[in-house]
Amino acid sequence: MGSKVGAPEKLIVNGKRLDGRKLNEMRKMDIKIGVIPNADGSSMVTLGGTKVICSVYGPKEVLPRRNLDTEQAFLNCVYGMASFSTPERVRPGPNRRSTEIGKVIADALAPAIFMEKYAGSEITIIMEVINANAGTRTAAINAASVALADAGIEMRDLVCSIASGKADGQLMLDLFEAEDNFGEADMPLAVLPRTKEITLLQMDGMLSTAEIKKLTDMSMKACEELYKLQKKALQEKYETEKDASE
Amino acid sequence: MTEKIHIKDKEIVVPGALLAEGLEYLPSGRAFRDGENIYASTIGLISIKGRVIKVIPLAGKYMPKRGDVIVAKINGFGKFGWTLEIDSPYKIDLNVGEISMNYIDLKTNKLSDYFKIGDYVFGEITDITESGYMSLTAKRRPYRKLVNGNIIKVGPTKIPRIIGKQGSMINMLKDMSGCEILVGQNGLIWISGEAEKESKAAEAIKLIERESHLSGLTEKVKSMLEGK
Numbered sequence A: 001m002g003s004k005v006g007a008p009e010k011l012i013v014n015g016k017r018l019d020g021r022k023l024n025e026m027r028k029m030d031i032k033i034g035v036i037p038n039a040d041g042s043s044m045v046t047l048g049g050t051k052v053i054c055s056v057y058g059p060k061e062v063l064p065r066r067n068l069d070t071e072q073a074f075l076n077c078v079y080g081m082a083s084f085s086t087p088e089r090v091r092p093g094p095n096r097r098s099t100e101i102g103k104v105i106a107d108a109l110a111p112a113i114f115m116e117k118y119a120g121s122e123i124t125i126i127m128e129v130i131n132a133n134a135g136t137r138t139a140a141i142n143a144a145s146v147a148l149a150d151a152g153i154e155m156r157d158l159v160c161s162i163a164s165g166k167a168d169g170q171l172m173l174d175l176f177e178a179e180d181n182f183g184e185a186d187m188p189l190a191v192l193p194r195t196k197e198i199t200l201l202q203m204d205g206m207l208s209t210a211e212i213k214k215l216t217d218m219s220m221k222a223c224e225e226l227y228k229l230q231k232k233a234l235q236e237k238y239e240t241e242k243d244a245s246e
Numbered sequence B: 001m002t003e004k005i006h007i008k009d010k011e012i013v014v015p016g017a018l019l020a021e022g023l024e025y026l027p028s029g030r031a032f033r034d035g036e037n038i039y040a041s042t043i044g045l046i047s048i049k050g051r052v053i054k055v056i057p058l059a060g061k062y063m064p065k066r067g068d069v070i071v072a073k074i075n076g077f078g079k080f081g082w083t084l085e086i087d088s089p090y091k092i093d094l095n096v097g098e099i100s101m102n103y104i105d106l107k108t109n110k111l112s113d114y115f116k117i118g119d120y121v122f123g124e125i126t127d128i129t130e131s132g133y134m135s136l137t138a139k140r141r142p143y144r145k146l147v148n149g150n151i152i153k154v155g156p157t158k159i160p161r162i163i164g165k166q167g168s169m170i171n172m173l174k175d176m177s178g179c180e181i182l183v184g185q186n187g188l189i190w191i192s193g194e195a196e197k198e199s200k201a202a203e204a205i206k207l208i209e210r211e212s213h214l215s216g217l218t219e220k221v222k223s224m225l226e227g228k
Helices: A096-112 A136-150 A177-182 A209-245 B158-161 B165-177 B195-210 B219-227
Strands: A029-033 A041-047 A050-060 A074-081 A122-131 A160-167 A170-171 A183-190 A197-201 B020-021 B026-029 B031-034 B035-040 B043-051 B052-056 B070-077 B083-087 B092-095 B120-128 B134-137 B144-146 B150-153 B180-183 B188-192
Touching: A029 A209, A041 A074, A041 A136, A074 A096, A074 A136, A074 A177, A096 A122, A096 A183, A122 A136, A122 A160, A136 A160, A136 A183, A136 A209, A136 B195, A160 A177, A160 A209, A170 A209, A209 B158, B020 B052, B052 B134, B052 B158, B070 B092, B070 B144, B070 B180, B092 B120, B120 B188, B150 B195, B158 B165, B158 B180, B158 B195, B165 B180, B165 B195, B165 B219, B188 B195, B195 B219
Parallel strands: A074 A122, B026 B052, B092 B134
Antiparallel strands: A029 A041, A041 A050, A050 A122, A160 A170, A160 A183, A183 A197, B020 B035, B026 B031, B031 B035, B043 B052, B070 B083, B070 B120, B083 B092, B120 B134, B120 B144, B150 B188, B180 B188
């Protein structure tokens, strides 16, 4: 994957990764709810060096009208990267990559939402990557999941997402930038934690069937942790208000 | 089959949270059944009454139902009526025949003699067709055009708390503030009275909106309206 120019000699030193994590350890995730007061629901997710702000608007009137679907809601997912989010400037505005990721995220979130209850309306989810350090689409899915819940949209379940991959011949969870750029494979995954239904599974690089199975198990376990984090963040929003009034 | 309840009364739950197992319990409000279990579908507050497990939503937009009483804003003109804005994904129509018991002849009267854009009306949703077409009636009392007064906006999920049990909260607000108050289920509230009293009532409503998921609210609102 990618060019090897500027690659560190080794990605694993004494059984530990370059940022000091174990192989099956993910970066610290921080979830903040209600960061954008003008949106119906919003969140900010920090996963190590990756930072994503998500805002949800709706259900609202479908504009333009040609997107109207009388059977189910129209889910409009916009993924974007801020021009300052990477060391090299990103040209602002939609591009091939961001359009594709927006579409993939919409497909990952749709099974969790009661789409038929919002027939003839539109739900807009805007995800902006403020700082990119690998795993932006998985962070964006986690952010969208809690922002949708914050907006009070009826859902079957929250959606949890994490990437896993292979670098230096070892399978590992939640790659960071160096591992993503100079490793062998990267596999983002999103899951509905209640039914264990996988709603997003992509892979970039080379992996054997056995390796994919191992990585899936690893990600599933991490998603259980993520579900607890999402739940805690959502409940905290109302519980801190409770404390403040007492 | 095992019957088991996983939550306590007044607990805050998130979408997809397991509330109870077994067919003994019944879902209500924002709870749904999947197989034999009951789950929550929005972030909400649990209320358990016997076998019924209810999830009271803490957030969300207004979704119209037939029979809802709402406060709507005139947004545009049609040939025989107006289109209204109700702070929801759907638009609603008000026909000229639905605003008065008397016959209105459009040959001699203009639509703008009755409502102008930006006016508010208090009415009831009479019909929603499958294709999403909705109509409003403001013929009978207490439905009418809202003149004077102020409109304030609250989250539609907080309306049951503002009205209270059998209207206890709203009646107290009306009595103690001395204002006329009309509550629309879409989250728009019309208050009319002396300027000072109006702002006091609005303040009290905002307090209810902020702390709707907490207990002891009636006392708090009472002391707020009494003080000063």
